[in-house]
Amino acid sequence: NAGVMQNPRHLVRRRGQEARLRCSPMKGHSHVYWYRQLPEEGLKFMVYLQKENIIDESGMPKERFSAEFPKEGPSILRIQQVVRGDSAAYFCASSPLHSRLMIGNEQFFGPGTRLTVL
Amino acid sequence: TQLLEQSPQFLSIQEGENLTVYCNSSSVFSSLQWYRQEPGEGPVLLVTVVTGGEVKKLKRLTFQFGDARKDSSLHITAAQPGDTGLYLCAGAEGSQGNLIFGKGTKLSVKP
Numbered sequence: 001n002a003g004v005m006q007n008p009r010h011l012v013r014r015r016g017q018e019a020r021l022r023c024s025p026m027k028g029h030s031h032v033y034w035y036r037q038l039p040e041e042g043l044k045f046m047v048y049l050q051k052e053n054i055i056d057e058s059g060m061p062k063e064r065f066s067a068e069f070p071k072e073g074p075s076i077l078r079i080q081q082v083v084r085g086d087s088a089a090y091f092c093a094s095s096p097l098h099s100r101l102m103i104g105n106e107q108f109f110g111p112g113t114r115l116t117v118l
Numbered sequence: 119t120q121l122l123e124q125s126p127q128f129l130s131i132q133e134g135e136n137l138t139v140y141c142n143s144s145s146v147f148s149s150l151q152w153y154r155q156e157p158g159e160g161p162v163l164l165v166t167v168v169t170g171g172e173v174k175k176l177k178r179l180t181f182q183f184g185d186a187r188k189d190s191s192l193h194i195t196a197a198q199p200g201d202t203g204l205y206l207c208a209g210a211e212g213s214q215g216n217l218i219f220g221k222g223t224k225l226s227v228k229p
Contacts, residue, residue, distance in 0.1 A: 004160075033216060042122075042206065042219035043161070056216060091160050093217075105149060105210040107217060109160035 002027060004094050004110035005074075012116045013082050021077040021113045025094030031055075032075040033107055034067060037089040049075060082117045089114050121145070122207055124220035132228055134196055139223040141207035142189045148210055150190045151217070152181055155204040197227045 005024040013019050025032050030051050035043040045059040049069040060067065064082075069075040079086055093107035123142045131137055141150065149168045153161035165174050167183035167190060174181045178201075180193040194201055204224050208217040 006160075035217075035219075040221070042221040043208075043217075045216040045218070048216050059216070093160075105217070106151065106163060106166055108163060109153075111158075111160045114158075 004029075004092055004108055006090075006092050006110035006113050008113060009111060010114050010116070012118065014118050015083055016081050019079040019082050019086070019115055019117075021079075021090050021092075021115070022074040023077070023092030023094075023110060024074040025092075026096075026108055029094035029096045029108075031095045032069050033093045033095075034060075034075075034077050035091045035093065037091060037112075039088075043091060046077070079115075082115075084117050087115055087117045122209055122218055122220035124205075124207060124223050126223060127221070128224050128226075130226040130228065131197055133198055135227075136193070136195050137197055137225070138191055138193045139205055139225070140189065140191050141220055143209065144188065145209075146187050148187070150183055150187075151208045152190070152192055153206040153208060155206060155222070156202075161206055194225075197225075199227045199229050201225060202227050 004026055007022050032049045034046040036046055037043045047060045047067045048056040051069055052071050064080045066078045089112045091109050091112045093109045095107050125140050149166055151166045152164045154164055155161040165181045167181055170185045170187045172183045178195045182191045204222045206219050206222045208219045
């Protein structure tokens with residue numbers, strides 16, 4: 001019973017490069033959430049996706065960041081032209097139903113991708 | 119914007135002691151969740167509380183949701199070194215239900 005999988009676990013990029021972070025939700029889950037965690041900070045919501053749909057991207061920076069969850073394959077969080085301030089741990093979580101249909105909105109988290117921008 | 123304040127920020131205790139950590143907000147949440155996160159890993163869901171006044175027990179851990187659904191507490195009895203970690207509370211925000219997290223309580227239990 002595989003949990004949420006994220007890869008790579010660690011990613012190093014130089015300023016100006018692109019970072020691609022992948023997330024495969026738990027089996028049977030069709031809803032994916034991305035969060036960012038800075039040192040000594042809590043997790044901050046970025047984007048909520050369903051297959052082929054962005055439900056809520058209110059937490060995502062308007063520029064350089066994009067996310068997708070195609071019909072086939074993992075969800076991708078893409079950061080273009082990375083800057084040092086993008087260095088953080090990026091976590092993906094999944095849930096089986098739309099959050100409005102769930103009592104408690106339980107989300108299950110992956111191990112994260114730690115992005116370091118040099 | 120809803121905020122969750124957790125206290126204390128850091129807690130260092132000896133094995134066998136009891137402790138309580140708190141999660142407070144000025145806003146009402148439909149549910150609150152508690153997670154534990156270890157270094158280099160993602161948060162692991164411990165419990166979800168939904169009803170005001172609800173108390174849930176998970177072995178030595180007792181979770182309580184305030185009557186007004188604005189606050190929650192986590193009590194650990196006879197703490198063990200394996201309880202060491204970052205304890206996060208999270209509440210569902212708005213109609214989409216994305217989670218708002220507190221900054222966490224970093225617990226260290228020394229043998």
